Each structure stands twice: as C-alpha cells, then as structure tokens.
Amino acid sequence: MTFASVSDLPAVLFVPGNKPDLFDKALAGGPPAIVIDLEDAVAPDAKNQARTHVHAWFAAKKPRSAFAGVRLNSAMNRFGIADLHRFCDGSARPDFYVLPKVESATEVLQVHRLSQGVPLICIIESALGLRHAFDIAQAAPSVAALGFGAADLSADLRATMDWEPMLVARSLVVQAAAAAGVGALDVPYLNLRDESGLEAECRRAKALGFTGKFSIHPRHVAGILDAFLPSEQEAARAAAILKAADDAQGHVVAFEGRMIDEAILRSARRIVTLAKAREGHA
Ligand code: GLV
Ligand code: MG
Numbered sequence: 172m173t174f175a176s177v178s179d180l181p182a183v184l185f186v187p188g189n190k191p192d193l194f195d196k197a198l199a200g201g202p203p204a205i206v207i208d209l210e211d212a213v214a215p216d217a218k219n220q221a222r223t224h225v226h227a228w229f230a231a232k233k234p235r236s237a238f239a240g241v242r243l244n245s246a247m248n249r250f251g252i253a254d255l256h257r258f259c260d261g262s263a264r265p266d267f268y269v270l271p272k273v274e275s276a277t278e279v280l281q282v283h284r285l286s287q288g289v290p291l292i293c294i295i296e297s298a299l300g301l302r303h304a305f306d307i308a309q310a311a312p313s314v315a316a317l318g319f320g321a322a323d324l325s326a327d328l329r330a331t332m333d334w335e336p337m338l339v340a341r342s343l344v345v346q347a348a349a350a351a352g353v354g355a356l357d358v359p360y361l362n363l364r365d366e367s368g369l370e371a372e373c374r375r376a377k378a379l380g381f382t383g384k385f386s387i388h389p390r391h392v393a394g395i396l397d398a399f400l401p402s403e404q405e406a407a408r409a410a411a412i413l414k415a416a417d418d419a420q421g422h423v424v425a426f427e428g429r430m431i432d433e434a435i436l437r438s439a440r441r442i443v444t445l446a447k448a449r450e451g452h453a
Contacts, residue, residue: 172203172237172396173451177267177290177315178354180204180238181383181399181445182392185359187212188221188241194228202392204238206292206385209254210245210271218250222257229263240267240292246282247272259285267292267315272323274299276310283311292356295344296320297327304343308351316354318385319344322361332361334375345380357384360391373398396449406446409439 174180184202186193188209197205207228213221225241241258244250258265266289270282273293282291291313295304301324308317319341321332330336341357348355357376360369369391373384377399384395401409415426416436424431 172201172449174203174238174448177204177238177240177292179382179445179448180316180354180356182386182395183238183240183269183292183356183383184386184389184392185212185242188225189213189217191224191228194225194239197389198236198239200389200392202237202386202389203396204240204266206240206242206267206269208242209250210242215250218244218253222254226257226263229258229265235266238266240269241265242269242271245272246270246278247274255282255285259287261287265289269294269318271320272296272300273307275303276306279307279310279314283313286313288313290315292316292318292354294318294320295340295347296323298324300324301340301343304347305350308347308353314351314353316356316382317344317348318356319358319381321358334372341376341379341381348382349380354382355380357381359385359387361387363388363390366394369394370398399445400449401442401446403446405442409442409446412436412439413443 180203182202183204183206184197186197186205186207188207194207207225209221209225243254246255268286268289269292271294273279273295274297279293293307293314295301295317308314321337324340325332345355360372362368373395376384383399386392386395412426412431412435415424416431
C-alpha cells in the first residue's frame with residue numbers, strides 16, 4: 172500500500188508513546204500509518220520520559236515502511252508547549268503531527284509556523300472546536316486532515332458516544348474537511364472484540380464522507396482498510412465508468428442506465444486512485 176499524502180490515509184494506528192518497544196512492532200504489522208501518542212495514552216508524570224523516547228525514535232531516521240506521526244499534547248497546555256519545543260527544532264521530523272483538542276485557527280497557525288511544514292491532523296473534540304471546524308480546516312496549508320474525537324466531544328457535550336447523539340457533529344467535521352479539501356478521519360472503534368460493530372461503524376462513517384478511521388488496536392486495521400478502500404469490484408466499475416466517458420469523447424453517455432455526469436466522474440476518479448494506492452502504485 173502506498174499513499175501519496177497524509178490526507179489520503181485510510182487507517183492510522185495509535186501506539187502509546189510510553190511503550191517504545193511497540194513502535195517498530197506496530198509498523199511491522201503493515202498499517203498505512205502509525206501515530207505515536209504523547210497525549211491521552213501517557214500519564215502526566217510519564218510525559219517527559221515518553222517525549223524523550225519518541226523524539227529519539229524519530230531522530231534516529233531509520234527507514235520506515237509507512238507514515239509515522241506523533242500526537243502532541245494540546246498546544247494550549249504546558250505539555251503541548253514542551254512537545255513543540257522538543258520537536259520543532261528540526262532534529263526529528265515525523266511525517267505528520269496530530270493536534271488534539273484544537274479549538275481555533277490561531278492555534279493551528281501557531282503550530283504551523285513552528286513545525287516547518289510537517290502535515291497536521293487536527294482533532295475536533297470540543298463544542299468550541301466544532302464551532303470553529305471550518306476555520307481550523309483552512310487555517311494553514313499544512314492541515315492535511317481533520318479528526319473526529321468522539322470520546323472527548325461526548326464528555327464536553329454532556330452526550331453519549333452513540334451514533335445518533337454524535338451524528339450532527341460527525342457530519343460537521345466531514346463538511347469542514349471537504350470544504351477545505353482535506354481528509355477526514357473518524358474516531359477509533361473502542362470495542363476491541365466486536366468485529367461486526369467495527370464493520371458497521373466503518374460503513375456508516377464512510378457513507379457520511381469520512382476518508383478513513385483511527386484505530387487503537389492493530390487487529391482493527393484490516394477491517395478499516397476493507398471498509399474504506401474500494402473492493403476489486405468497485406474499482407473495476409469505476410474504471411469502466413471512466414473508460415465509457417473517455418470513449419464518448421465529450422458526448423453524453425449512460426452507464427448502467429444512468430447518465431455519467433461530472434459528479435459520477437469525480438467519485439470514479441477517487442475510487443480508481445484509492446484502488447491504485449491499495450495495490451501500491453500511488
Ligand atoms: C479522541 O481523541 C477522542 O477523544 O475520541
Ligand atoms: Mg480525545
């Protein structure tokens with residue numbers, strides 16, 4: 172699997188920042204991307220040590236088989252400031268940063284200026300973040316995707332994390348990401364043993380417009396890829412639509428009884444690009 176950019180990633184696997192023995196192991200499992208977490212996976216009194224491990228791992232500049240990023244702490248608290256201070260001198264360059272609890276475009280711009288163009292995935296997970304999601308997605312050229320953080324958001328909204336209470340917020344995150352032309356990554360599925368629940372949630376998130384999903388367990392990555400990447404059948408159908416339009420040379424043409432318009436062509440092009448990425452030819 173080869174993805175051209177962070178905005179195309181269909182699955183991003185979390186790895187705890189305080190478990191350095193898992194960093195290489197997580198990559199070896201073959202996910203398209205891992206994100207090493209310095210935020211919620213690491214207790215306050217373990218942050219300094221985890222930061223040192225994570226920084227050293229990236230500074231070693233070992234060749235990597237997939238995208239690898241870091242979830243920093245919020246740029247609005249002392250842990251996040253310390254993370255930025257450690258990482259932004261350029262001595263280690265992750266492929267992307269995940270910024271949690273983003274609530275304003277100014278905050279993103281500040282990180283953008285400090286982080287030398289490293290792509291950013293901004294997680295929307297508060298009521299204020301939701302209100303500013305469109306501005307956040309467009310705050311800086313390095314914003315590659317928005318993430319949806321249902322756990323923190325549900326607590327902030329005094330709601331439950333179920334599909335219906337989160338639906339409007341999920342949709343808003345997709346809309347903000349689409350308006351900015353960046354990716355949209357859904358929250359990890361938290362029930363590790365419920366494969367059919369994972370499949371159902373992936374299907375719904377994809378139908379809503381998410382381009383991928385975070386994962387907290389390697390076991391979930393394959394299911395997420397299956398849901399978000401086109402099947403062979405879908406890829407063949409999309410290729411046939413493009414060929415029919417090509418053969419028509421600008422004339423009106425129908426496919427399976429429906430006129431091929433620009434909207435259908437856009438979706439077909441996206442499917443063909445994703446299918447190529449799955450095969451490793453991005
Ligand atoms: C992710 O960070 C979440 O809060 O769901
Ligand atoms: Mg969170």
